[in-house]
Amino acid sequence: MVSxxxxxxxxxxxxxxxxxxxxxxDAARASVExxxxxxxxxxxxxxxxxxxxxxxxxxxxxxxxxxxxHAAKVFAGDLPVIVPSGSCAAMHFHGxxxxxxxxxxxxxxxxxxxxxxxxxxxxxxxxIKTWDGEFENPTRxxxxxxxxxxxxxxxxxxxxxxSSIRRAEVVPFGQTDQCCGFGGTFSVTFPHISGRMGSLKxxxxxxxxxxxxxxxxxxxxxxxxxxxxxxxxxxxHLHVVQVLRDTLMTxxx
Amino acid sequence: xxxxxxxxxxARQISDEKQTSVITGSTASTDxxxxxxxxxxxxxxxxxxxxxxxxxxxxxxxxxYLEQAEASLQRNGVTVxxxxxxxxxxxxxxxxxxxxxxxxxxxxxxMASEEIHLNPYLIENGIEVLESDLGEFIIQLDGxxxxxxxRPIIHKNRREIARTFQREGIAEDYNDDPGTITRRARxxxxxxxxxxxxxxxxxxxxxxxxxxxxxxxxxxxxxxxMAPSKVHIALVGIEKLVPTDxxxxxxxxxxxxxxxxxxxxxxxxxxxxxxxxxQPSGPEHxxxxxxxxxxxxxxxxxxxxxxxxxxxxxxxxxxxxxRQASGHAYRSPYGGPIGAVLSPLLxxxxxxxxxxxxxxxxLCGACNEVCPVDIPIPDxxxxxxxxxxxxxxxxxxxLPMTPFATLATSPSLWRTxxxxxxxxxxxxxxxxxxxPLQDWLGQRTLPDWHGGDFRKWLKARKEK
Ligand code: SF4
Numbered sequence: 257m258v259s260x261x262x263x264x265x266x267x268x269x270x271x272x273x274x275x276x277x278x279x280x281x282d283a284a285r286a287s288v289e290x291x292x293x294x295x296x297x298x299x300x301x302x303x304x305x306x307x308x309x310x311x312x313x314x315x316x317x318x319x320x321x322x323x324x325x326h327a328a329k330v331f332a333g334d335l336p337v338i339v340p341s342g343s344c345a346a347m348h349f350h351g352x353x354x355x356x357x358x359x360x361x362x363x364x365x366x367x368x369x370x371x372x373x374x375x376x377x378x379x380x381x382x383x384i385k386t387w388d389g390e391f392e393n394p395t396r397x398x399x400x401x402x403x404x405x406x407x408x409x410x411x412x413x414x415x416x417x418x419s420s421i422r423r424a425e426v427v428p429f430g431q432t433d434q435c436c437g438f439g440g441t442f443s444v445t446f447p448h449i450s451g452r453m454g455s456l457k458x459x460x461x462x463x464x465x466x467x468x469x470x471x472x473x474x475x476x477x478x479x480x481x482x483x484x485x486x487x488x489x490x491x492x493h494l495h496v497v498q499v500l501r502d503t504l505m506t507x508x509x
Numbered sequence: 510x511x512x513x514x515x516x517x518x519x520a521r522q523i524s525d526e527k528q529t530s531v532i533t534g535s536t537a538s539t540d541x542x543x544x545x546x547x548x549x550x551x552x553x554x555x556x557x558x559x560x561x562x563x564x565x566x567x568x569x570x571x572x573x574y575l576e577q578a579e580a581s582l583q584r585n586g587v588t589v590x591x592x593x594x595x596x597x598x599x600x601x602x603x604x605x606x607x608x609x610x611x612x613x614x615x616x617x618x619x620m621a622s623e624e625i626h627l628n629p630y631l632i633e634n635g636i637e638v639l640e641s642d643l644g645e646f647i648i649q650l651d652g653x654x655x656x657x658x659x660r661p662i663i664h665k666n667r668r669e670i671a672r673t674f675q676r677e678g679i680a681e682d683y684n685d686d687p688g689t690i691t692r693r694a695r696x697x698x699x700x701x702x703x704x705x706x707x708x709x710x711x712x713x714x715x716x717x718x719x720x721x722x723x724x725x726x727x728x729x730x731x732x733x734x735m736a737p738s739k740v741h742i743a744l745v746g747i748e749k750l751v752p753t754d755x756x757x758x759x760x761x762x763x764x765x766x767x768x769x770x771x772x773x774x775x776x777x778x779x780x781x782x783x784x785x786x787x788q789p790s791g792p793e794h795x796x797x798x799x800x801x802x803x804x805x806x807x808x809x810x811x812x813x814x815x816x817x818x819x820x821x822x823x824x825x826x827x828x829x830x831x832r833q834a835s836g837h838a839y840r841s842p843y844g845g846p847i848g849a850v851l852s853p854l855l856x857x858x859x860x861x862x863x864x865x866x867x868x869x870x871x872l873c874g875a876c877n878e879v880c881p882v883d884i885p886i887p888d889x890x891x892x893x894x895x896x897x898x899x900x901x902x903x904x905x906x907x908l909p910m911t912p913f914a915t916l917a918t919s920p921s922l923w924r925t926x927x928x929x930x931x932x933x934x935x936x937x938x939x940x941x942x943x944x945p946l947q948d949w950l951g952q953r954t955l956p957d958w959h960g961g962d963f964r965k966w967l968k969a970r971k972e973k
Contacts, residue, residue: 272963274917276963277927277960277961277963277964278927278930278958278959278960279955279956279957279958279959279960280956280959281959281962281963281966284963285963285966288967300964300967302920302924302964303920304920305916305917305918305920305923306917308914308917310908310910310913311910311913311914312891313872313891313894314894314898314907314908314910315868315891315894315895315896315897315898315904316898316910316911316914317895317898319910319911319913319914320910320914322914322917322918323913323914323917323918325918326917326918330920351891354888354891354892355891355895357811358811403871403872403873403874403875404874406873406874406875406877406878407874407878431536433827433875433878434829434873434875435829435871435873435875437829437871438871439870439871439872439873441906441908442868442870442871442872443871443949444906444908444949445513445514445517445868445905445906445907446513446514446516446517446830446868446869446871447513447517447948447949447951447952448513448517448518448520448521448833448948449516449517449520449829449830449833449834449869450871451948451952451953452520452833453829453830453833453871454952454953456829478955478956479953481956482953482954482955482956483952483953485953485954486951486952486953486954
């Protein structure tokens with residue numbers, strides 16, 4: 257898909273995603289802190305909004321193309337664009353290309369080319385293969401591989417880093433590759449199916465008796481934990497970047 | 510009015526029994542597929558990619574390969590017909606049957622025939638049709654519709670089948686032991702097979718080079734059905750061609766493993782024409798009906814990749830939406846992801862009515878991951894959503910996206926909305942008169958709103 261290698265560098269543009277902007281500010285904070293810890297200068301373009309997925313997935317491509325063009329302007333230049341979400345990153349490097357296939361746009365293509373999911377960037381861009389973090393107590397981590405990281409290097413990158421944390425155990429669970437049922441607007445127009453999908457996913461996750469549910473996408477975590485709370489089986493959850501930051505702090509104590 | 514999608518409504522009302530059958534059956538097939546492919550091949554992915562290339566090449570030169578196939582088939586003594594529409598195909602089949610004075614026939618499972626509702630048409634025209642695939646036979650007895658492209662009765666359990674057999678007098682008593690059911694079906698069907706004057710099959714592949722027609726079954730019903738019949742009619746979609754016999758190796762290895770987790774289906778027939786003098790039995794006349802039925806339109810569309818499909822059902826088995834909704838929810842012979850793409854395209858005149866099918870996906874991509882010909886199904890679903898939108902086909906539950914686009918392209922408005930929406934935490938949105946929102950919040954909670962907090966933190970840091 258990508259012909260020339262994606263840019264890597266010690267200065268990046270950070271896209272927080274609308275979900276972190278609205279709900280999960282700490283995941284965005286952790287992303288910045290991590291990147292800075294790794295010696296990367298982080299620039300946050302203040303005019304950023306959303307990747308446009310809600311409109312794109314609902315089939316309103318004229319609307320989502322507008323949003324994509326806005327993003328392409330906000331993140332213009334030649335710096336890597338780092339996103340703490342497999343889903344929004346995939347929107348940039350895959351979705352945008354799809355919706356512009358009949359009307360190619362150089363700026364949008366450039367954005368697609370420069371976008372990295374954050375853990376993929378850390379492991380495969382910056383070459384960090386182990387993580388010098390630790391948990392105070394043995395901790396079982398259930399890693400939910402979000403669907404939009406299929407076919408990308410994120411899943412392996414996450415597992416590599418998480419497994420190298422001291423006292424962390426990444427526990428396997430059944431039907432790992434099944435979707436959590438969120439799918440954005442899908443969960444709104446297919447509430448029943450989406451809920452059933454999420455519950456099944458939770459059943460599998462819970463069977464592995466995790467201490468912490470981890471993902472590279474807050475959207476999946478929002479859906480799963482939102483269901484879990486209502487079902488009376490709440491589960492602690494964090495974005496991978498939060499786990500990396502927190503265990504690093506513990507190790508440094 | 511904002512409402513649920515039809516497939517969600519359907520899924521809500523199916524019985525627990527049916528739901529369990531579908532989930533258990535499809536999950537097992539998915540697991541078997543994975544094991545079969547990954548045990549036998551170091552890199553099944555490259556095999557999928559190769560198969561995709563072969564199919565793309567064939568589709569790109571379809572006119573040439575069709576001509577070549579026609580010539581090869583004729584050389585083998587096969588009569589070749591081309592049918593453009595579903596009506597043409599049905600008439601062609603009927604005319605062939607009349608020409609051979611056939612009144613009674615057996616038919617093996619064929620999705621092409623399901624597409625054009627061949628059975629009811631032939632029956633209306635006075636021909637006795639017996640489905641010889643066990644699953645399809647049970648569907649026929651029940652007046653039901655197949656719900657899966659490989660396992661038509663995946664939605665039924667053995668107790669239902671035992672009841673059907675008893676009701677239809679195929680068995681004297683109720684017995685739901687699978688072995689007994691199969692034995693009873695066998696006795697009943699074998700007798701009928703022998704009376705058939707013709708056999709109708711589909712076609713899994715045709716090699717353009719040799720004109721070999723390839724049929725795969727697990728029950729041997731095609732082979733058996735062939736023996737007593739004088740006439741064989743194969744109804745084949747024009748996209749079923751492969752260039753050479755050699756290519757069959759790739760596809761047969763993928764098909765069995767992807768469909769049922771078998772290295773090879775139990776019976777694989779290579780048919781190169783009607784019976785010759787050296788053969789003791791078999792059809793003396795063989796006809797191949799190449800059916801277009803919307804395929805050239807698909808070829809001209811931006812969804813042409815779907816024509817690579819070899820009908821293995823792997824996408825259907827793995828699809829979490831299909832698993833919850835069953836194949837019947839898709840209101841066409843094709844269920845699951847393949848149906849969500851193919852049906853609105855093939856049944857072009859029904860597009861408005863079927864335009865909701867491409868919405869039945871969280872776009873999780875599992876279908877693409879398992880597809881033996883690497884069809885980018887999620888991309889096709891999205892292109893069809895775009896198509897529906899451009900055709901102004903209203904969809905239940907569609908939220909207007911213009912306000913969103915305005916907000917997401919106006920940074921200052923966006924920033925304000927982020928901080929203002931803190932009010933969200935205090936609004937009783939649970940009582941909003943929007944059904945999907947109520948459904949959503951009935952099952953899930955939303956996290957607390959922290960709009961703008963990250964930006965505030967960044968700013969505060971800078972000022973320090
Ligand atoms: S689309 Fe692919 S996975 Fe689905 S039935 Fe066709 S070949 Fe099989």
